Amino acid sequence: MTGFTSAGEFLDGRTPTVRPSQASLDAARGMLIIACGDDTHEWPLDQIRAVPDQAGQDILVLRRADDPVERLILPDRALLSSLPKPYKRVRAVDGWRILRWASAALCSVALIIFVLVPVMADQLARFIPPEGERALGEVTLEQIRAALDETGMRPIPECRHPEGRAVLDSMIARLTRNSDPLPEITVHVLDHELVNAFALPGGHVVLFEGLIDTAERPEELAAVIAHEIGHVVSRDPTRHALRSAGSIGVLGLIFGDFAGGALVLFLAERLIDAHYSQDAEAAADAFAQEMLIRAEVRPDALADMFERFRAMGGDAEGIVAHFMAHPTLGDRIENARGATPPGFPETRLMNEDDWQTLRRICR
Amino acid sequence: MPPAACTTARGARITTRPFGHIGLTQDTPSENLPGPWSRARGLDHEEAAPRPAPAPGFGERLTGDDPDVLRTSFIGRRLRLFWLVLKSGFLTVLTLGIYRFWMKTRIRRWFWSAIRPGGHPLEYVGDPFEKLLGFLFAVVILAFYIGIVNLLLMFVSFAVLNGNVAAYILSFVGVIPLWFFAQYRARRYVLARTRWRGLRFGLEPGAWGYAFRALGYWALTLLSGGLLWPLMTFRLEQYKSDRTFFGAARLRQGGRWTMLYGAMKPLFLGAGLGLAAAGMIALGFAGWGSTIALCAGLTLFYGLFHYRVESLKRLTATKRLAGARLELQARPWRILWITVFGYGLTALALLVPMVAIGIALSAMLGESVMTLSPQDLSLNDLGGAVLIALSLMLYFGVFLMWSAASHALVTVPTLQHYASGLVIRGAESLNGVHQRARDAHTEAEGFADALDVGASL
Numbered sequence: 001m002t003g004f005t006s007a008g009e010f011l012d013g014r015t016p017t018v019r020p021s022q023a024s025l026d027a028a029r030g031m032l033i034i035a036c037g038d039d040t041h042e043w044p045l046d047q048i049r050a051v052p053d054q055a056g057q058d059i060l061v062l063r064r065a066d067d068p069v070e071r072l073i074l075p076d077r078a079l080l081s082s083l084p085k086p087y088k089r090v091r092a093v094d095g096w097r098i099l100r101w102a103s104a105a106l107c108s109v110a111l112i113i114f115v116l117v118p119v120m121a122d123q124l125a126r127f128i129p130p131e132g133e134r135a136l137g138e139v140t141l142e143q144i145r146a147a148l149d150e151t152g153m154r155p156i157p158e159c160r161h162p163e164g165r166a167v168l169d170s171m172i173a174r175l176t177r178n179s180d181p182l183p184e185i186t187v188h189v190l191d192h193e194l195v196n197a198f199a200l201p202g203g204h205v206v207l208f209e210g211l212i213d214t215a216e217r218p219e220e221l222a223a224v225i226a227h228e229i230g231h232v233v234s235r236d237p238t239r240h241a242l243r244s245a246g247s248i249g250v251l252g253l254i255f256g257d258f259a260g261g262a263l264v265l266f267l268a269e270r271l272i273d274a275h276y277s278q279d280a281e282a283a284a285d286a287f288a289q290e291m292l293i294r295a296e297v298r299p300d301a302l303a304d305m306f307e308r309f310r311a312m313g314g315d316a317e318g319i320v321a322h323f324m325a326h327p328t329l330g331d332r333i334e335n336a337r338g339a340t341p342p343g344f345p346e347t348r349l350m351n352e353d354d355w356q357t358l359r360r361i362c363r
Numbered sequence: 364m365p366p367a368a369c370t371t372a373r374g375a376r377i378t379t380r381p382f383g384h385i386g387l388t389q390d391t392p393s394e395n396l397p398g399p400w401s402r403a404r405g406l407d408h409e410e411a412a413p414r415p416a417p418a419p420g421f422g423e424r425l426t427g428d429d430p431d432v433l434r435t436s437f438i439g440r441r442l443r444l445f446w447l448v449l450k451s452g453f454l455t456v457l458t459l460g461i462y463r464f465w466m467k468t469r470i471r472r473w474f475w476s477a478i479r480p481g482g483h484p485l486e487y488v489g490d491p492f493e494k495l496l497g498f499l500f501a502v503v504i505l506a507f508y509i510g511i512v513n514l515l516l517m518f519v520s521f522a523v524l525n526g527n528v529a530a531y532i533l534s535f536v537g538v539i540p541l542w543f544f545a546q547y548r549a550r551r552y553v554l555a556r557t558r559w560r561g562l563r564f565g566l567e568p569g570a571w572g573y574a575f576r577a578l579g580y581w582a583l584t585l586l587s588g589g590l591l592w593p594l595m596t597f598r599l600e601q602y603k604s605d606r607t608f609f610g611a612a613r614l615r616q617g618g619r620w621t622m623l624y625g626a627m628k629p630l631f632l633g634a635g636l637g638l639a640a641a642g643m644i645a646l647g648f649a650g651w652g653s654t655i656a657l658c659a660g661l662t663l664f665y666g667l668f669h670y671r672v673e674s675l676k677r678l679t680a681t682k683r684l685a686g687a688r689l690e691l692q693a694r695p696w697r698i699l700w701i702t703v704f705g706y707g708l709t710a711l712a713l714l715v716p717m718v719a720i721g722i723a724l725s726a727m728l729g730e731s732v733m734t735l736s737p738q739d740l741s742l743n744d745l746g747g748a749v750l751i752a753l754s755l756m757l758y759f760g761v762f763l764m765w766s767a768a769s770h771a772l773v774t775v776p777t778l779q780h781y782a783s784g785l786v787i788r789g790a791e792s793l794n795g796v797h798q799r800a801r802d803a804h805t806e807a808e809g810f811a812d813a814l815d816v817g818a819s820l
């Protein structure tokens with residue numbers, strides 16, 4: 001396109017005066033010559049950039065990559081095709097600087113989520129009074145009930161069939177009868193097919209109906225409850241709740257509103273898959289074995305339950321995180337098998353009728 | 364504008380009238396219009412064909428006869444913006460939110476360039492990398508604050524107050540001053556990256572001063588039951604205006620706060636009707652009472668728009684910039700209509716992703732009932748994964764559609780209405796203004812972005 005020439009308006013970026021000018025293309029020298037009264041400006045073509053994302057496609061606003069303020073406004077967009085790099089980025093920020101700050105941000109977030117928040121949560125968890133813990137647990141339970149509901153209409157219901165409930169209560173009474181003094185324990189059954197159980201702050205233990213269906217003997221169910229009571233006693237859920245309060249806020253900050261919205265929802269659901277440390281799980285297992293022995297139940301019921309989870313494989317969604325995913329599940333099974341003292345009397349927790357009543361607690 | 368016309372190569376004298384076309388007709392191709400810019404595109408034959416002498420008047424239609432009075436036009440097609448928002452929103456989702464800095468920059472460039480006071484577009488020169496940097500900067504500072512403060516608040520509310528509500532209220536109250544601070548900082552960044560006719564705008568530092576004043580005036584407004592609202596509106600606007608620059612020229616907010624009471628008339632009327640309705644209901648006339656209550660509600664709803672638009676008009680009319688005066692013509696009813704109708708249409712637009720996903724979902728469910736047996740665990744898992752994918756798609760689809768449609772159907776017409784009513788009188792005096800230095804503003808609007816400070820633009 002030789003011989004391009006066009007009227008234009010030149011803005012020198014020193015005053016707001018709009019200076020009418022004549023722009024012409026000097027293809028041989030690769031220059032755009034902007035004649036404006038007494039001054040002439042020469043813009044190298046490869047330095048000319050079109051100001052992007054313009055709403056009005058009737059005009060063309062041009063700038064120099066190496067000058068922040070000068071602008072040339074042309075009345076049509078014909079020149080665009082003669083510019084070699086009209087949309088190449090104009091560098092405004094040093095890449096290394098971004099990299100430095102990005103690593104600083106990453107470090108500070110990692111430090112906060114993995115060190116500061118856990119340490120503070122562990123310290124603070126000791127000082128929450130029991131009433132505070134119970135309130136925290138109740139709020140979390142409501143959130144989980146609402147999060148698990150698929151219809152979006154109402155939280156999933158708790159199962160309160162009176163006869164089944166009575167059997168469950170007497171089973172818990174038998175479990176805790178001979179143990180050391182415990183915080184107040186409340187066992188909830190949720191009407192949901194997940195094969196899962198978890199503990200919440202303030203002594204709330206939550207069982208899903210799917211777990212009761214999967215257990216083949218009352219002793220297996222009792223073993224899971226005893227394991228969760230073990231978490232309650234060592235205050236694992238309280239620490240976990242405090243940690244996630246800190247971490248979720250930070251993650252929401254990083255991912256912004258809309259990707260972040262989904263992420264926070266996702267994390268809220270993950271709350272129930274409490275990932276405790278291996279030590280915490282081992283301690284809860286040990287507590288459960290002790291509790292079962294004192295209640296005259298063979299502690300290898302826990303091993304039976306673990307094996308059932310393992311056999312369920314991929315279908316045991318909720319339980320995966322809690323029991324299955326641990327690489328040490330085999331060890332834990334073996335440990336529970338070995339916990340039975342020789343000559344331990346085999347006593348049943350309840351008769352078959354009561355067990356069937358308990359299994360109908362949601363109906 | 365000064366008669367600083369220069370003589371072109373051909374000797375044709377070009378007037379200093381800027382190009383651009385008048386207001387509301389969107390996307391009119393300029394080559395059809397007569398005027399200095401109506402030259403044909405046959406550039407190859409440039410030398411051979413004598414160019415028609417530029418007819419004066421193209422720019423005049425915008426500026427009028429008087430170069431001292433500049434009117435503002437708004438040029439831009441909604442559909443283009445719709446696609447821009449949809450496309451960049453999609454990229455934002457794909458990049459887990461990182462592209463949002465580019466999205467924001469591109470949308471702002473579009474809106475800024477659509478507004479042409481005196482025929483010359485505003486330019487937004489903010490840079491996405493700069494925003495990314497500002498965001499990282501804010502993360503370093505705020506991650507600490509948010510992580511630790513959230514944790515402490517949760518602890519305090521459960522240890523001392525036994526409730527979660529207290530934590531929410533506390534963390535909300537704790538963030539309010541920071542929110543005003545971030546709002547001012549974001550305004551400073553945006554103004555520093557806005558140009559018109561080559562000159563930078565600017566805002567002096569003063570974010571904490573703004574935050575404390577905002578807190579104080581909000582408290583006064585709430586304590587006075589809304590009677591001192593005009594005081595808050597005026598003083599906060601004055602604080603911002605008096606620190607705003609165009610080039611080296613400082614903007615000045617004149618007038619008095621009491622001048623805004625006129626804008627509150629419909630709100631007072633609505634409040635009066637509300638009292639009357641409460642009285643009627645108390646006296647046992649429930650039927651009449653509820654009718655009047657409905658009227659009161661509608662009047663108050665309109666009153667909010669009326670106050671917003673009328674106070675903006677009054678505040679604009681009393682601003683001065685280097686001898687130039689501003690004037691804003693806008694109609695509350697028009698803004699009310701745009702908002703109600705625009706959001707109504709946007710809600711309808713949401714049906715598109717919902718119906719699409721709904722069809723996909725029902726097709727999938729129908730198929731799984733027919734072909735998958737419950738024992739077939741792997742296939743069931745596959746179904747579950749597809750289900751999760753579909754619900755994620757629904758979530759993002761609705762979100763994308765909402766932001767694209769509300770930009771195109773609410774923000775564009777609102778801005779168009781305000782922009783085309785903006786007049787600069789005494790514009791000749793602006794020619795004496797000089798450029799201001801660049802405001803580096805390292806943190807950009809990182810705090811505002813991290814704290815999600817309202818503004819959609």
Ligand SMILES: [Zn+2]
Nearest residue numbers: 227281284322
């Ligand atoms: Zn466990």
